[in-house]
Amino acid sequence: MSAFTTAFAHSMSGDAARVPTEGGRSAYGEVSGAPASRTYGGLESGQRQAARRARLMAAVFRLVADRGLRRTSVGAICRTARLSNRDFYATFADLHTAVETVYQERARQALSAAAEALHRSSPEPGSRIAAAVRAYLRFVLADERRVRFLHPQELPTDTGLITLRRRFMSDLLHLAGPPPDHPRLAVPPTSLMVCALLGAMDTLVSTAGLPIGPAEVNLRIDTGADMVQRCLLAGAEPAQLDATQ
Template identity: 30%
Template sequence: MRKVSRDRGYHHGDLRASLITASFELLAEVGLRRFSVAAVARRLGVSSAAPYRHFPGRDHLLSAVSAAAAHDLRSAIVAAADRAGADPSSRLASVAEAYFRYVVRTGAGFHVIYAAELYAVPDEARREQTRALMATLLELASAVGVPSHRQAVALVEAIVAVAHGYTTLFAEGFFAQGALTVDATAARAVAAAEALIRAAGDR
């Protein structure tokens, strides 16, 4: 995950990269609804006009964040699947853990990666990364033996929905009373994904 110094200094020429990194930090802290170009600029200690030299507006900055998030999330999913071993069901269930951990850390889940406001932004780099992410998810789902592409899509949707639900509840303090850690909550997300996979196999 990209890091920006709390001093908010940046070397000449890499403001674009710093804006993207600061955007992740802001999303993790305040969420998509309160995300703004002005807030990112303040975080970096630059003028409110400086980001517009690289991004025409909020949606274009968010598009660059989406591309980076899709790339990084896909890498996290592939790594988690590899750690899970050869069993297709375990590999697919590991998606829930990878998603949960990534979004808890960055705030950039599918609600950011596939934000409706981005569909009007002609950003082929983002589209390439989101297509690669979805292709990886569908490949993992198809490997468990679902009989059709449509059912693979439905299984991916269900697992991501469960993982995102755990992410949201964790962020909002739902598990605070039970004092569940990130690790314990990630394990619950995986268990829920495993139940979905078993149910899909029973149909």
């Protein structure tokens, strides 16, 4: 199980709290503003910093989704956000840090969607897995930019995104997996399983042919849920599998 927590785990109980922690810190990052001081333009210092951060993150998301990481620059981000390079470097150490921060934010939102779905699902393992994976895929497929940002077709190897993506998929599988009271049904996700499912998800939500109609969206969602069910329940005995249907 990967060692990290998500922001929503602090405010939700039950399934959301199943996401592991590491020293009480989220590997998806935490936003901390400087203490407010002088007021300018109706905003205090901390509010201005938060507003700049939000504008930069929105620009990063838009440009990386539309152009790809290799064709996104700090200058382009600043022009889109209508901020200066100085504002950018006062907020992020470099381009890769900015992109990873935005990925962390979107990953938190995706896991929140999966956790909310688990609250409404049947406690049976198969139903839980399907509910969480379907919620995740609905979240992604609802926005073409989310598809291209969370499941890029081209990803440089010199960024931390590769590790973050594997960590996210591992936690999604643990969150969706059978609860502790069904230990025999739980197949702990191995590194190989995580990589395989991440690649399969990349293909499943590929932007090729987008925008797609409702029927195709539902087909992809059902396919993804079935795929993860088969992986996580692979070690269950036939009688146990029947009980999950």
